[in-house]
Amino acid sequence: MKRVAPELDGLMWTLAEEGNDRAIDEFGARHPELRSELLRRIAMVKGLRGEKKRTIEAPKAIPRFVPKETKTTGPNYVVGGLVLAALCAFAFAVTIFLTPSPRVHSGDVPNRVAPVAENQPPPRQDPAPQTPNEPVVNVNPPTPAQKEADEKLKPGTLKVEHAPLLTVLQMMADVCGVEIIPAPGMPNPDVVVDYRDLNAMQMLQDLGKQYGFTPMDQHDGSIIVIPAVEAGDTAQNEVPTGSNSMRKVGG
Amino acid sequence: MVSAVIEKGRQGSFDEDLVLVERFLNGNTHAFEELYSKYYEKVFAIARGVLMDSDEASDAVQEVFTLVYRHLARFDKRSRFSTWLFRVAVNRSIQEARRNRYRSRTVALTEAAANIAPEEPDTTDPKVQATMAKLSPADRALLVLFYWEELSLQDIADSIGCGVNAAKTRLYRARERFRLIYEANP
Numbered sequence: 001m002k003r004v005a006p007e008l009d010g011l012m013w014t015l016a017e018e019g020n021d022r023a024i025d026e027f028g029a030r031h032p033e034l035r036s037e038l039l040r041r042i043a044m045v046k047g048l049r050g051e052k053k054r055t056i057e058a059p060k061a062i063p064r065f066v067p068k069e070t071k072t073t074g075p076n077y078v079v080g081g082l083v084l085a086a087l088c089a090f091a092f093a094v095t096i097f098l099t100p101s102p103r104v105h106s107g108d109v110p111n112r113v114a115p116v117a118e119n120q121p122p123p124r125q126d127p128a129p130q131t132p133n134e135p136v137v138n139v140n141p142p143t144p145a146q147k148e149a150d151e152k153l154k155p156g157t158l159k160v161e162h163a164p165l166l167t168v169l170q171m172m173a174d175v176c177g178v179e180i181i182p183a184p185g186m187p188n189p190d191v192v193v194d195y196r197d198l199n200a201m202q203m204l205q206d207l208g209k210q211y212g213f214t215p216m217d218q219h220d221g222s223i224i225v226i227p228a229v230e231a232g233d234t235a236q237n238e239v240p241t242g243s244n245s246m247r248k249v250g251g
Numbered sequence: 252m253v254s255a256v257i258e259k260g261r262q263g264s265f266d267e268d269l270v271l272v273e274r275f276l277n278g279n280t281h282a283f284e285e286l287y288s289k290y291y292e293k294v295f296a297i298a299r300g301v302l303m304d305s306d307e308a309s310d311a312v313q314e315v316f317t318l319v320y321r322h323l324a325r326f327d328k329r330s331r332f333s334t335w336l337f338r339v340a341v342n343r344s345i346q347e348a349r350r351n352r353y354r355s356r357t358v359a360l361t362e363a364a365a366n367i368a369p370e371e372p373d374t375t376d377p378k379v380q381a382t383m384a385k386l387s388p389a390d391r392a393l394l395v396l397f398y399w400e401e402l403s404l405q406d407i408a409d410s411i412g413c414g415v416n417a418a419k420t421r422l423y424r425a426r427e428r429f430r431l432i433y434e435a436n437p
Binding site: 013040041044045047048049050051052054055056062063065066067068 | 283284287288291292295296299300303305309313314316317320321378379380383394395398399426429430433434
């Protein structure tokens with residue numbers, strides 16, 4: 001069929017649906033080239049409407065209404081659930097398979113010795129939350145609460161061979177009953193420590209000289225460790241060489 | 252003018268279907284039977300037009316009325332009951348037709364021939380059924396609502412759950428698809 005302008009197309013459908021003979025004749029007179037198309041559409045519409053009479057039988061007795069049983073869709077849900085569970089298990093297995101396991105080199109494994117806690121202080125009570133971004137310099141005289149916190153710096157014993165510095169700090173915190181907060185950028189070399197009857201600050205000051213960091217006692221039961229040292233404060237000669245070498249930051 | 256307004260108000264305030272719905276919701280099951288009898292043929296026509304099979308249409312009608320029977324309380328009464336019912340019928344029929352899409356359907360020619368009303372042979376066209384069979388269930392539903400049930404565009408829009416303009420566009424497209432297939436048939 002040749003493409004018909006949309007307005008004429010709509011008009012032809014309207015004429016075909018309304019079946020007004022006079023309007024159809026007028027349209028045919030005005031657009032003789034579309035007359036055959038219009039007649040086809042009239043036949044189409046008549047056919048569509050007649051289809052109802054043709055296919056639907058004359059109403060006999062309407063069947064009595066009996067509510068049907070609801071179709072059980074349970075099995076579909078069960079199957080769906082099983083498929084979903086299988087997919088989840090598959091995804092989990094793939095994730096586990098593809099995730100690289102931590103590489104363990106025999107030479108890198110720290111030969112740790114479990115720390116022995118002696119005279120472990122009582123657990124601290126609700127230390128004030130600290131973030132590394134808070135000021136690390138405390139110039140005010142210690143308050144009674146701070147004094148109380150200072151008293152918590154009880155001596156302890158810690159012996160660790162070849163463990164990452166941050167791990168050692170955590171062990172130290174556990175042994176001495178303080179909170180040690182490493183600032184961002186702290187180096188993490190393997191270290192060897194053997195401290196007896198020292199409190200956390202003393203241990204940290206000694207470690208800091210070796211590995212280039214400075215502990216700042218916050219007098220609230222927490223110590224912030226910053227990866228910087230004052231000039232001349234670092235015992236450069238004591239820095240272990242080789243794999244345990246310090247990465248000096250700042251200062 | 253005044254009488255027209257009164258008449259309009261009278262029509263707007265009284266809806267026999269709503270009364271039946273209320274009666275049914277209050278426990279009168281006979282009211283539902285009245286609704287069923289009143290709309291059985293229309294719902295059957297919709298189902299028959301979409302499914303193109305009388306037996307399947309009969310089953311679908313029972314399912315439609317079962318759904319309505321169980322969920323009539325959800326009818327919010329903002330539209331007419333018939334519109335809501337047709338919407339259920341259209342959705343259910345389309346759903347059933349999609350489920351049966353790949354099922355081989357053999358329409359007995361004898362049955363179809365027997366259904367032809369002998370007094371109106373000029374209104375039948377064998378090409379129409381063949382064309383309808385090639386359309387999607389959704390297109391068939393639109394053509395059935397418009398040409399068989401002669402619903403207005405607003406009612407069609409309500410029955411298929413869209414706006415009037417969308418219904419008009421969908422109907423136009425369905426009709427064009429019908430025409431293309433119809434004219435392509437020898």
